[in-house]
Amino acid sequence: xxxxxxxxxxxxxxxxxxxxxxxxxxxxxxxxxxxxxxxxxxxxxxxxxxxxxxxxxxxxxxxxxxxxxxxxxxxxxxxxxxxxxxxxxxxxxxxxxxxxxxxxxxxxxxxxxxxxxxxxxxxxxxxxxxxxxxxxxxxxxxxxxxxxxxxxxxxxxxxxxxxxxxxxxxxxxxxxxxxxxxxxxxxxxxxxxxxxxxxxxxxxxxxxxxxxxxxxxxxxxxxxxxxxxxxxxxxxxxxxxxxxxxxxxxxxxxxxxxxxxxxxxxxxxxxxxxxxxxxxxxxxxxxxxxxxxxxxxxxxxxxxxxxxxxxxxxxxxxxxxxxxxxxxxxxxxxxxxxxxxxxxxxxxxxxxxxxxx
Numbered sequence: 001x002x003x004x005x006x007x008x009x010x011x012x013x014x015x016x017x018x019x020x021x022x023x024x025x026x027x028x029x030x031x032x033x034x035x036x037x038x039x040x041x042x043x044x045x046x047x048x049x050x051x052x053x054x055x056x057x058x059x060x061x062x063x064x065x066x067x068x069x070x071x072x073x074x075x076x077x078x079x080x081x082x083x084x085x086x087x088x089x090x091x092x093x094x095x096x097x098x099x100x101x102x103x104x105x106x107x108x109x110x111x112x113x114x115x116x117x118x119x120x121x122x123x124x125x126x127x128x129x130x131x132x133x134x135x136x137x138x139x140x141x142x143x144x145x146x147x148x149x150x151x152x153x154x155x156x157x158x159x160x161x162x163x164x165x166x167x168x169x170x171x172x173x174x175x176x177x178x179x180x181x182x183x184x185x186x187x188x189x190x191x192x193x194x195x196x197x198x199x200x201x202x203x204x205x206x207x208x209x210x211x212x213x214x215x216x217x218x219x220x221x222x223x224x225x226x227x228x229x230x231x232x233x234x235x236x237x238x239x240x241x242x243x244x245x246x247x248x249x250x251x252x253x254x255x256x257x258x259x260x261x262x263x264x265x266x267x268x269x270x271x272x273x274x275x276x277x278x279x280x281x282x283x284x285x286x287x288x289x290x291x292x293x294x295x296x297x298x299x300x301x302x303x304x305x306x307x308x309x310x311x312x313x314x315x316x317x318x319x320x321x322x323x324x325x326x327x328x329x330x331x332x333x334x335x336x337x338x339x340x341x342x343x344x345x346x347x348x349x350x351x352x353x354x355x356x357x
Contacts, residue, residue, distance in 0.1 A: 012338050019334045020072075020327070024065050027323045028057075034321035038082050055081065068327065077328035082320050087328035090313065092196055095332070096203025097171060097309035101301065102294045104225050105233030110287060113237040114280075117244025121279075122271060124249065132241060139238030144297060148231040148304035155227060167224050169306035171205065178205045178217045228305045232297055236290040243286050248279040291340050295333050 034057070035048035043051075052058050056067065071078060077087035116136075120129040156168035167173065180202035182188055182195065190198065202208050206225075209218025251257065252275050260270045295310075302311035310329055317325035 008342055012342060016334060016338060020069075020331060021065065023330045024068060024327055025061060027321075027326050028061055028064070032321045034081060034323060037319075037321040072331065077331070078324040080317075080322055080325050082317070082322045082325070087324060088196075090325065091310075091329070091332060092200050093203065094308060094310050094313045096200055096205075097307055098295065098298050098302065098311060100204050100206060100221075101225055101228055101232060101298055101307065101309060102291070104229035105294050106236065106287070106291055108229050108233040109236040109240055109290065113240030114244050114283065116237075117241040117283075118248060118271075118276065120241070120245040121248035121252065129245075133245075136238035136241045139234040142234070143300075144231055144235070145300045145304050147234055148228070148301060151227045151231055152305070166227050168227065171221065171224055171307055172217070173220050173224070176217050176220050178202070178208055178214060178221065179212065181208060181212065184212045228301050228307060231304070232294060232301045235297070236287075236294060239290065240283060240286060244279065244283050247282050248275060251275045251279040288340055288343065293337075295336055 033043075033048070034055075035051040036043040039047065039051070056064055059067075068078075077091075079086050080090060083090065116132045120132040123129050152168035155164060155166040159165045172178070181198045182190060182202070187195075187198070205221035206218050209215065209221060248271075252271075257270060257275055260274050261267070265274075298309060299311035299314050301307075302309045303315045306312070310333070313325060314329050316322070317329070
């Protein structure tokens, strides 16, 4: 098992290096001048020459990449060209929204996708099975931004002034504020990593509102995230439902299931107690992989629903040629995705006796 974990770690390093190098080079070869994108009408030739020298953009790309590697090995992700803020501060401000949206989308995909897959397998070739698979195929095929616009139109315009109306954009309603944890707990003088951690946790509006008793703010934050979570979680939901169905159908055809039925056990007991437990093993693996994919899928979702998260910041950085933000945020997303995949591989290794030994 130790060799298995070490091999996975060794494979992860060149993958991460390749992602960093590819994003670094691609950000610089795409058309566009970062100086004029950031400064607009103030971007004279003299100002832009000073701008390029100040950010080292006049150096050859290999030299720039070497300097950047030196920065990230020291834990310095640089400063945003547009916002003039450290990337770590931007991450503390923007990452909580993306994390909260991703977790809500994943919960929605699991809570709806797994029961649909189980029901389709139990009622194979029935109208319920056919309808579920049609919904799953539509969910996989429909782009996130199209589904997001459809949901926003449906719940914000068609259902306006009804109990089903939901906000189509933003993080909180006008006039509603979630007080930070340091303010609620009287810890304004706290500094360093503990302060950064509490500031990050304060950006998770729903947990913060529940912990500090700000029930109205937590409920409002939840309502604002419902439509983005549904739009983002529909594709993982469809994948989870299809994998659950195929896995349960395979398990229901095994010998020990026929033996359980021959002993006179009720069909419900056979399916729930015997078949479902083994059928969910590959589903757990798929869920772990979908978590990493949701982080990257949040880019379009946050843009459609006007959420100030990592996705929207990345979109603004790409259109504004803010290389430092693109590199820093991509690095964090890549590390998160690789860590999730690594944990899934390790957990699968513990379940597989051939790897465990």
